[in-house]
């Protein structure tokens with residue numbers, strides 16, 4: 001598994017690919033916030049509501065993961081990274097195995113919903129619908145079984161001692177990691193707050209406007225906005 005990761009990592013850590021990965025994450029999150037801000041009605045189908053809820057729960061689960069799995073080994077030269085490092089943390093931090101598994105299921109369901117509602121009217125996609133259903137269940141199940149088995153193999157680690165060992169002598173890097181974690185979370189909550197303020201202002205402006213009924217000679221009775 002670690003050998004495979006090293007092979008895949010060579011691809012992901014190739015600078016243009018890393019830039020594309022993080023740019024696409026950034027674009028996806030930005031578009032999601034824009035879509036949330038532009039909504040004029042919350043009367044939406046259940047699948048779309050699920051997409052919003054699932055999608056907006058991803059950043060909070062993903063931020064500590066990326067900081068722990070990618071940024072920490074990148075900044076701390078004492079950390080080798082890899083599955084030994086990540087699975088050790090997941091297995092030995094109370095509740096993290098649950099949250100990590102939940103994130104995997106959320107990201108997967110969000111992906112499946114998105115693909116399904118994008119392709120649902122295409123005949124080629126519908127022809128293989130039963131196969132997609134099976135894959136949608138089997139793939140995350142196998143992934144989770146792999147995670148649980150590998151985490152069990154990594155076994156018990158004293159995380160406190162491990163952190164002391166790798167971070168001793170690098171207080172400024174620890175500071176940077178904490179800063180990155182806080183900054184990313186604050187950015188997320190800040191964007192959500194901005195969207196909420198935008199909606200509040202729009203509702204307030206809507207209430208201030210008065211509507212009047214106009215009897216149009218050709219088009220009948222029309223309800224028109226009267227701005228203050």
Ligand code: HEM
Nearest residue numbers: 009012013066069070081082083086100101103104107147
């Ligand atoms: C239990 C499930 C998971 C495990 C065991 C796991 C493990 C890892 C490991 C070992 C790395 C470091 C890779 C490397 O540097 O070679 C990593 C990075 C990463 N993981 Fe996960 N991961 C899991 C779930 C997820 C999920 C659901 C996502 C959602 C999108 C995700 C997104 C990422 C990202 C964005 C990176 C950084 C990639 C990079 O910059 O190279 N992971 N993960």
